[in-house]
């Protein structure tokens with residue numbers, strides 16, 4: 001049976017491609033001698049691999065990082081497999097065989113992962129060294145391991161735990177990363193995520209790995225004037241109604257109209273990542289006018305105040321105010337969560 005064409009989505013994520021490309025170029029320039037890659041894990045932080053990866057590729061990006069093996073295929077539709085690295089590394093022989101078959105580079109995080117890779121035939125790979133985060137990566141004490149010595153390492157990586165803060169741990173980690181560079185043969189070295197880029201040339205090595213800042217997130221104040229907002233969640237108005245003074249709105253009647261007012265119900269809810277923390281707090285925008293969220297955010301819908309926009313009708317669109325720094329402060333969510341929450345129902 002052939003299905004009719006899908007009707008347009010009532011929810012879409014507008015991705016500003018020019019802003020995305022400009023952010024990458026800015027981060028590449030700020031990376032000095034190093035080239036900027038891109039973290040595109042978690043569906044490019046929720047913005048959508050099919051939109052984001054071609055833009056970054058065309059801007060000049062040549063290294064793409066995902067976390068899971070299952071994330072490789074979508075990225076490989078747009079860039080050569082050899083440009084893709086898988087941060088989690090091979091957990092099973094099937095992972096290593098998949099990497100070999102496709103030509104994707106695994107990030108080796110441990111001696112057992114190095115063995116899996118060598119058993120699958122080996123070849124160029126990356127090595128993640130844990131310099132103080134104690135999350136994923138080869139412990140410093142194992143740098144001299146015989147199995148590690150047999151790897152053909154392209155990029156020697158480490159990851160900063162607190163690059164968004166000015167703390168002693170940054171220099172401790174950088175020192176250990178330098179030590180690892182002296183201990184293990186490799187072609188290139190990489191340490192900095194978005195925030196790490198702002199820590200200066202000593203943190204850049206040969207390759208940086210921004211994620212958040214590409215998408216308009218601001219992990220450190222130094223970057224705030226240099227990056228543009230990329231993602232704008234947009235929702236259609238499903239219904240408009242006039243309510244009387246004393247009427248209550250939404251689940252658990254948490255909002256009572258103080259006067260007659262015109263309200264709209266939009267096709268955006270917590271199942272889309274617009275969490276209940278925005279209840280009575282979020283703002284929708286229409287031509288510069290601010291339309292506050294009234295009452296509780298529901299699973300698929302949110303009610304907003306249309307007093308400031310009397311012209312808006314069913315089928316019109318509003319934009320969720322989602323400037324990352326302000327939105328994080330207001331919602332209590334991290335900028336990372338704000339992006340990665342944006343759900344599958346958004347047209348991208």
Ligand SMILES: *Cc1c(COP(=O)(O)O)cnc(C)c1O
Nearest residue numbers: 039159193194195209210211212
């Ligand atoms: C996610 C990730 C990045 C990107 O970090 P941002 O803070 O988003 O720039 C870089 N490196 C590794 C290992 C990561 O897991």
